[in-house]
Amino acid sequence: MELKIFITFLLLLLLFLFSIFLLFGGKKYPDRLPPGSLGLPVIGQSLDLLKALKADKVDKWFQEGITKHGPIWKASLFGYPTVVLHGPTANKFIYTCDGNILTNSQPPSISRIMGSNNLFELAGHDHKRVRAAVALFLKLEVLKQYVMKVDEEIQHHLQMHWHGNHEIQVQPLIKTLTFNVICSLLFGIERGPRRDKLLPHFQDMIEGILAIPINLPFTQFNRGILARKNLVPMLIDLIREKREALEEQKQHANPHKDLITSLLSIRNDDGSTTMSDEEIIDNIILVMIAGYDTTSILLTFLVRLLANNESVYSTIVREQEEIAKSKAPGEALTWEDLTKMKYTWRVASEMLRINSPVILSFRRATQDIEYGGFIIPKGWQVVLSSSMTHMNNDIFENPTMFDPTRFEKHSPQPPPFSFVPFGGGPRMCPGIELAKMETLVMMHRLVTQFTWELIKKDESFKRNPMPEFDQGLFVRITPIKSNIYVI
Numbered sequence: 001m002e003l004k005i006f007i008t009f010l011l012l013l014l015l016f017l018f019s020i021f022l023l024f025g026g027k028k029y030p031d032r033l034p035p036g037s038l039g040l041p042v043i044g045q046s047l048d049l050l051k052a053l054k055a056d057k058v059d060k061w062f063q064e065g066i067t068k069h070g071p072i073w074k075a076s077l078f079g080y081p082t083v084v085l086h087g088p089t090a091n092k093f094i095y096t097c098d099g100n101i102l103t104n105s106q107p108p109s110i111s112r113i114m115g116s117n118n119l120f121e122l123a124g125h126d127h128k129r130v131r132a133a134v135a136l137f138l139k140l141e142v143l144k145q146y147v148m149k150v151d152e153e154i155q156h157h158l159q160m161h162w163h164g165n166h167e168i169q170v171q172p173l174i175k176t177l178t179f180n181v182i183c184s185l186l187f188g189i190e191r192g193p194r195r196d197k198l199l200p201h202f203q204d205m206i207e208g209i210l211a212i213p214i215n216l217p218f219t220q221f222n223r224g225i226l227a228r229k230n231l232v233p234m235l236i237d238l239i240r241e242k243r244e245a246l247e248e249q250k251q252h253a254n255p256h257k258d259l260i261t262s263l264l265s266i267r268n269d270d271g272s273t274t275m276s277d278e279e280i281i282d283n284i285i286l287v288m289i290a291g292y293d294t295t296s297i298l299l300t301f302l303v304r305l306l307a308n309n310e311s312v313y314s315t316i317v318r319e320q321e322e323i324a325k326s327k328a329p330g331e332a333l334t335w336e337d338l339t340k341m342k343y344t345w346r347v348a349s350e351m352l353r354i355n356s357p358v359i360l361s362f363r364r365a366t367q368d369i370e371y372g373g374f375i376i377p378k379g380w381q382v383v384l385s386s387s388m389t390h391m392n393n394d395i396f397e398n399p400t401m402f403d404p405t406r407f408e409k410h411s412p413q414p415p416p417f418s419f420v421p422f423g424g425g426p427r428m429c430p431g432i433e434l435a436k437m438e439t440l441v442m443m444h445r446l447v448t449q450f451t452w453e454l455i456k457k458d459e460s461f462k463r464n465p466m467p468e469f470d471q472g473l474f475v476r477i478t479p480i481k482s483n484i485y486v487i
């Protein structure tokens, strides 16, 4: 324990010295830096921001800074001097100038767990190449054919974990669901022991990523690194099997059988593979980590909303029953069905506005940048919070009110870069269509098979930094009798 504290201290000291070093970068332009205080380096305002995150008050934290210093200000966050920006113009700047003057910023500790070849780490040409390969499978035209597969996973999930139970914890359950969907669709791993072996490794990796990066036996960070060590050989086996299957089937192989097969099938003009095995490994790890928590959070918030808001609930039920009526009991949903779930998706969009799973985006300046009359020195961090824009009174009238009509066709559309739950520009989330598909199918199956109520009416959540309900969102469920499907 003492050693751990000592090492933490040493680490903080190093970070401290490093940020002093970066501060000298800023000394070149003493008059042109944004206002604000860098506080105590390293610890600086990080603790404040973490507190605001926990209380889900990040937009208020940003607003306080703006009131004190103006629209562009500086702070010291997570080890770096940081310029805090907000608003659609800043969002556009941060999302679209990416790669040239701003790069993604990941602490090196994260790449020890997630690998150094994934999209988060890559920039410029490499990012473009790998991104195009990953996005190919996630495009609507390809995904469309997999609605049935997602539906099958969801129905199986409800059969296993919802039917026959009276009280459930929604958030952890839905996490296993989104994990299973990604295993099936993206990894091409069917249900069984292989999947079950993967899950704890991914969970350890995610905990490791969020932990203090101290690599000593028994720390969370250490468990994350070990999880990666154990996972990689499994993924290597998986890739080898997929490659062999592709070679066996030659022309008859379906290159879009799953994401891994798709990545293996992409060739350069000279026939060589576009992506190395290392790149494939790191990016399927990324896709799992980026895809499963986020989607499960959206679904969990929707379950809570429907328990609390009778008017939204009954409108969704009406829309979904209409679709259910046109189908035989147990018949799988199709892409066509999803296109009819317009109201349900507007509710989900409004939920993404009010409770975005991802509310902070960080970048780093690769050179001195002039922005809004100030200089952002090379090496400094830039941060924006999507919830700041989403809660802006000038963009969304009555921003705290839950109002899905904002997303109706005839309503005035929010200006570009002001509704950004999925980011924007070349690094915008490539998983939108998959997230949408999972959300719509799950909502359909839920409201046609169950009613539910919250056991703890005001169960709250903390952001760590992803929202986590204190008791996993405890609900009491009742199956709707006429709709118990047997699959």
Ligand code: HEM
Pocket: 119, 120, 131, 138, 286, 287, 288, 290, 291, 292, 294, 295, 298, 356, 357, 358, 360, 361, 362, 420, 421, 422, 423, 424, 426, 427, 428, 429, 430, 431, 432, 434, 435
């Ligand atoms: C409701 C669900 C989701 C939300 C709210 C969400 C949100 C985001 C956001 C905000 C970013 C950009 C971060 C930034 O610019 O700093 C992002 C990137 C990314 N997301 Fe998602 N995401 C969701 C679901 C998914 C799914 C299902 C997948 C998997 C297929 C996925 C894969 C990725 C990947 C690979 C990136 C990195 C892209 C790049 O750097 O080029 N996401 N996501």
Ligand SMILES: *[C@@H]1O[C@H](CO)[C@@H](O)[C@H](O)[C@H]1NC(C)=O
Pocket: 308, 309, 310, 311, 312, 402, 403, 404, 405
């Ligand atoms: C439920 O949602 C409707 C429609 O957005 C909204 O007008 C109403 O205020 C909400 N009710 C509650 C209790 O939150």
